[in-house]
Amino acid sequence: MSQGPSAPGTLEATRILTKSLDCVHCGLCLPVCPTYRETGREMSSPRGRVYLARGVAEGSIAFDDVVADEMGLCLGCRACETACPSGVQFGALLDEMRAEVERRGLRGGLAKRIETLALRGIVPHPARLRALVSLLGLAQRLGLDRPLLRLAPAALRERAALLPRVPSKADRAPLPALVPAVGDKRGRVGFFVGCIMPELFGDVSHATVRVLARNGFDVVVAPGQGCCGALHAHAGDSERANELARRNVTAFDAAGVDMVVVDSAGCGAALRDAGRWLPGTGERLAATVRDVSELLDAAGLRSPPGRIDARVCYDDPCHLVHGQGVYEAPRRLLEQIVGVRLVSHEDPTACCGAAGIYNLTHPAMSSAVLGHKMRALAAVDPDVIASGNPGCIMQLRAGVARFGLRAQVVHPVELLDRAYGGPSRAPDAPYL
Amino acid sequence: MQPASSRLIDALRAAAGADAVLWRAGELFVYECDALTHHTGRPAAVVLPRTADEVAACVAACAREGVPFVPRGAGTGLSGGAIAFGGAVVIECARMNRILEIDPVDRVAVVQPGVVNADLSRAAAPFDLHFAPDPSSQQACTLGGNVAENSGGPHTLEYGSTTAHVLAVELVLASGERVRLGSRAGGEPGYDLTGAVVGSEGTFGVVTEVTVRLTPVPEAVETLLAIFPDVVSACHGVGAVIRAGLVPAALEIVDRRTIAAVEASVYAAGLPLDAGAVLIAELDGPAVALPRQVERVRTLCGANGATRVEVARDAAERQRFWRARKGAFGAMGRLAPDLYVHDAVVPRSKLPEVLEAVCAIGDRHGLTLSNVFHAGDGNLHPNISFDRRDEDELRRVLAAGSEILELCVRAGGVISGEHGIGAEKQDFMPLLFTPDDLDAMRRLRAVFDPERRSNPGKIFPTTRFCVESNPKARGYERVSFDP
Numbered sequence: 001m002s003q004g005p006s007a008p009g010t011l012e013a014t015r016i017l018t019k020s021l022d023c024v025h026c027g028l029c030l031p032v033c034p035t036y037r038e039t040g041r042e043m044s045s046p047r048g049r050v051y052l053a054r055g056v057a058e059g060s061i062a063f064d065d066v067v068a069d070e071m072g073l074c075l076g077c078r079a080c081e082t083a084c085p086s087g088v089q090f091g092a093l094l095d096e097m098r099a100e101v102e103r104r105g106l107r108g109g110l111a112k113r114i115e116t117l118a119l120r121g122i123v124p125h126p127a128r129l130r131a132l133v134s135l136l137g138l139a140q141r142l143g144l145d146r147p148l149l150r151l152a153p154a155a156l157r158e159r160a161a162l163l164p165r166v167p168s169k170a171d172r173a174p175l176p177a178l179v180p181a182v183g184d185k186r187g188r189v190g191f192f193v194g195c196i197m198p199e200l201f202g203d204v205s206h207a208t209v210r211v212l213a214r215n216g217f218d219v220v221v222a223p224g225q226g227c228c229g230a231l232h233a234h235a236g237d238s239e240r241a242n243e244l245a246r247r248n249v250t251a252f253d254a255a256g257v258d259m260v261v262v263d264s265a266g267c268g269a270a271l272r273d274a275g276r277w278l279p280g281t282g283e284r285l286a287a288t289v290r291d292v293s294e295l296l297d298a299a300g301l302r303s304p305p306g307r308i309d310a311r312v313c314y315d316d317p318c319h320l321v322h323g324q325g326v327y328e329a330p331r332r333l334l335e336q337i338v339g340v341r342l343v344s345h346e347d348p349t350a351c352c353g354a355a356g357i358y359n360l361t362h363p364a365m366s367s368a369v370l371g372h373k374m375r376a377l378a379a380v381d382p383d384v385i386a387s388g389n390p391g392c393i394m395q396l397r398a399g400v401a402r403f404g405l406r407a408q409v410v411h412p413v414e415l416l417d418r419a420y421g422g423p424s425r426a427p428d429a430p431y432l
Numbered sequence: 433m434q435p436a437s438s439r440l441i442d443a444l445r446a447a448a449g450a451d452a453v454l455w456r457a458g459e460l461f462v463y464e465c466d467a468l469t470h471h472t473g474r475p476a477a478v479v480l481p482r483t484a485d486e487v488a489a490c491v492a493a494c495a496r497e498g499v500p501f502v503p504r505g506a507g508t509g510l511s512g513g514a515i516a517f518g519g520a521v522v523i524e525c526a527r528m529n530r531i532l533e534i535d536p537v538d539r540v541a542v543v544q545p546g547v548v549n550a551d552l553s554r555a556a557a558p559f560d561l562h563f564a565p566d567p568s569s570q571q572a573c574t575l576g577g578n579v580a581e582n583s584g585g586p587h588t589l590e591y592g593s594t595t596a597h598v599l600a601v602e603l604v605l606a607s608g609e610r611v612r613l614g615s616r617a618g619g620e621p622g623y624d625l626t627g628a629v630v631g632s633e634g635t636f637g638v639v640t641e642v643t644v645r646l647t648p649v650p651e652a653v654e655t656l657l658a659i660f661p662d663v664v665s666a667c668h669g670v671g672a673v674i675r676a677g678l679v680p681a682a683l684e685i686v687d688r689r690t691i692a693a694v695e696a697s698v699y700a701a702g703l704p705l706d707a708g709a710v711l712i713a714e715l716d717g718p719a720v721a722l723p724r725q726v727e728r729v730r731t732l733c734g735a736n737g738a739t740r741v742e743v744a745r746d747a748a749e750r751q752r753f754w755r756a757r758k759g760a761f762g763a764m765g766r767l768a769p770d771l772y773v774h775d776a777v778v779p780r781s782k783l784p785e786v787l788e789a790v791c792a793i794g795d796r797h798g799l800t801l802s803n804v805f806h807a808g809d810g811n812l813h814p815n816i817s818f819d820r821r822d823e824d825e826l827r828r829v830l831a832a833g834s835e836i837l838e839l840c841v842r843a844g845g846v847i848s849g850e851h852g853i854g855a856e857k858q859d860f861m862p863l864l865f866t867p868d869d870l871d872a873m874r875r876l877r878a879v880f881d882p883e884r885r886s887n888p889g890k891i892f893p894t895t896r897f898c899v900e901s902n903p904k905a906r907g908y909e910r911v912s913f914d915p
Binding site: 021022023024025026027028029030031036039040041042043047048051052055060061062064066067070081082083084085086087088 | 454456457458459461462463465466467469478480506507508524526527529546548550551569571572573694696697698699759760761762763764765766769770771819
């Protein structure tokens with residue numbers, strides 16, 4: 001048994017133990033857990049993982065590969081939290097356990113190397129990320145990406161299939177520092193930009209800002225903000241998660257806004273957790289965080305004039321429905337678009353298998369989980385699949401291609417923006 | 433725990449595939465208990481077969497090695513029935529989760545044992561049918577487990593427990609032999625061996641296929657919420673409803689402490705926090721018959737002290753009530769790390785006095801005791817919240833538990849309504865049965881499993897072991913099996 005800095009009795013072990021004690025072992029989490037559904041194994045269920053956590057914290061079992069692998073195999077979808085009557089904070093417990101896995105050096109291999117490169121070398125550095133995405137965009141435009149990939153090993157090829165088309169230069173253009181409200185002003189909100197979103201989903205970011213402005217909100221893009229740190233926290237890198245949270249707290253403190261609006265579910269859930277790293281200031285930021293759908297639904301959507309004739313299937317991002325408890329809001333918004341018929345598939349609140357970069361680190365399990373999702377979606381054969389998280393959008397697009405669906409995968413806010421008419425060409429309001 | 437021999441592991445791998453066998457310490461650790469956490473027993477190995485053939489091969493491998501085995505479903509049992517004693521191999525049925533057939537004319541379903549209870553009702557819904565037994569764990573528990581424990585649930589009041597819904601089973605005996613009992617037409621002549629298998633707690637072998645009766649979804653349902661000042665008056669309300677000749681689908685009582693825990697959880701349904709107890713009364717049947725019954729229940733509850741009676745406005749609200757009721761066990765985790773869910777039955781007429789005495793027992797031992805139970809059936813669930821790491825508290829929990837069981841037996845009741853005896857209550861069997869009774873049961877068991885290798889150490893009293901004398905009650909420390 002590896003006795004690291006956090007043997008039973010230490011601060012870390014005590015924190016893990018305290019969280020694990022909330023579980024009374026009823027088992028209601030089992031049926032909603034993707035990895036339990038896939039494997040039928042107790043240790044691959046939330047209840048089993050909590051039991052493992054308690055076992056290592058109390059010293060009844062060794063903190064070994066079995067424990068480390070199970071913590072890694074978890075998608076972190078937090079569907080178990082939605083099912084848990086006892087209020088176990090599974091996501092937080094998982095992050096603690098993963099940090100412990102890192103401290104003990106129990107992870108290695110390709111998955112770990114991919115993760116370290118992405119999380120430390122690229123994501124927190126906007127310039128590097130931008131350069132890399134530009135390079136990818138160039139390769140895509142020149143049609144070099146496919147031939148180059150043919151030379152790569154099969155595992156890498158499959159993973160690269162997840163990469164989206166890089167948006168146009170206009171869509172990747174930086175957001176204005178302030179976009180004023182249209183019509184009666186209903187508030188002043190800060191927009192959380194994120195790291196991946198402006199590069200690979202810049203069109204969504206622009207759409208979000210336009211929709212907010214059209215609904216009466218001054219939208220401030222606070223300087224100094226950056227990556228939310230979700231991927232770092234979930235990978236057990238609490239130090240970097242803490243740093244990134246601090247950067248965002250400072251940026252939004254200075255912006256003087258009523259709310260911080262987020263259009264990426266994973267980022268929203270992470271920002272809502274800021275209090276974990278920074279008691280006080282982090283909690284204050286967390287209290288102001290709203291998903292874009294939540295804010296618009298609470299304020300009352302201004303009727304979009306346009307019409308979209310489509311059968312739309314809304315698929316819940318885990319970190320919106322399970323992580324932030326937002327279920328009805330995006331559905332209610334989409335229903336207000338004239339022509340949209342909302343259809344539901346079998347299990348909209350189940351994970352799609354994207355789970356941050358899980359689809360890169362655990363391709364086999366990710367693919368199995370995606371399979372369930374795509375079969376459920378294929379059964380209703382929608383025109384459009386809407387989901388408000390970049391990872392889910394990429395994964396669902398890959399799924400649509402692999403399973404031969406005809407649906408277009410979009411962010412819900414893109415549909416709203418389209419119904420409002422998209423970017424305006426009026427000379428007096430070039431942005432709107 | 434005895435470490436498994438590599439020969440056994442190899443044999444299980446050959447039987448069910450390499451990915452189906454778990455044997456490392458951490459993997460086995462999580463199988464040491466079910467939902468009743470203070471009884472533990474670590475298996476020598478766990479195997480997850482997908483088919484009846486694989487089960488038969490696994491059981492045959494155990495037979496060759498002379499190793500006992502324990503069938504397991506979702507591990508939601510509340511009597512330690514699926515834990516492994518004596519280095520047993522856990523045969524985990526979670527991967528056997530296929531619904532093989534639903535026949536709306538015969539009104540039967542044929543399922544593998546790992547099918548989740550609620551999944552069967554969901555699959556039967558397009559035919560306006562459902563599987564009537566609905567334990568609180570129905571979103572997770574499996575039909576194999578329901579068969580083993582003869583599970584009940586709130587709607588047992590009208591529809592009967594699992595045994596009333598099982599028509600036939602396929603069983604792998606400890607010898608590895610496969611047998612079929614019962615018939616899908618129901619009512620097989622001769623001894624009711626299917627009935628004997630239901631509730632046998634895995635001691636007859638591994639059930640690999642179940643043919644169950646499906647029940648039509650009632651045309652109309654009304655759910656009432658009667659708010660009482662205390663549990664005892666709610667029990668009087670139950671008596672009045674039954675005496676009046678009504679046949680409710682369910683009559684459930686939830687006390688104040690339970691309401692507070694559930695309302696703090698994701699299953700909050702707007703139950704009144706100031707109520708001493710609520711009675712959830714469900715009526716179902718032809719739509720035309722219900723309004724009059726609703727009024728009668730309302731009147732009867734009012735006459736017995738209910739301060740307010742509400743009727744669920746729609747199906748969504750009704751579902752919220754039931755989700756709250758069924759999330760109650762888990763919600764108690766908010767009070768303490770462990771929960772001892774007791775299970776005993778008394779004649780309905782005795783409910784008020786027994787409940788009063790149960791609460792007094794909890795108070796006398798200084799314990800946090802709550803009640804949420806199937807009142808219409810007289811099926812009590814006194815729940816004691818505790819922390820198993822506190823040895824003194826655990827000792828008091830066990831002492832109170834045994835007093836509660838003795839009380840229920842004195843009142844003309846029995847020591848389990850739906851959770852089974854398992855590892856939990858075997859030493860209370862003599863409260864109900866004479867040595868001759870128990871011997872007759874052992875001989876029945878020997879017909880199916882003469883070597884006692886299928887789930888050993890359960891149901892029958894242990895001679896060298898007494899719950900009270902060993903407050904830790906760590907099952908794997910036990911040495912004695914069925915004598």
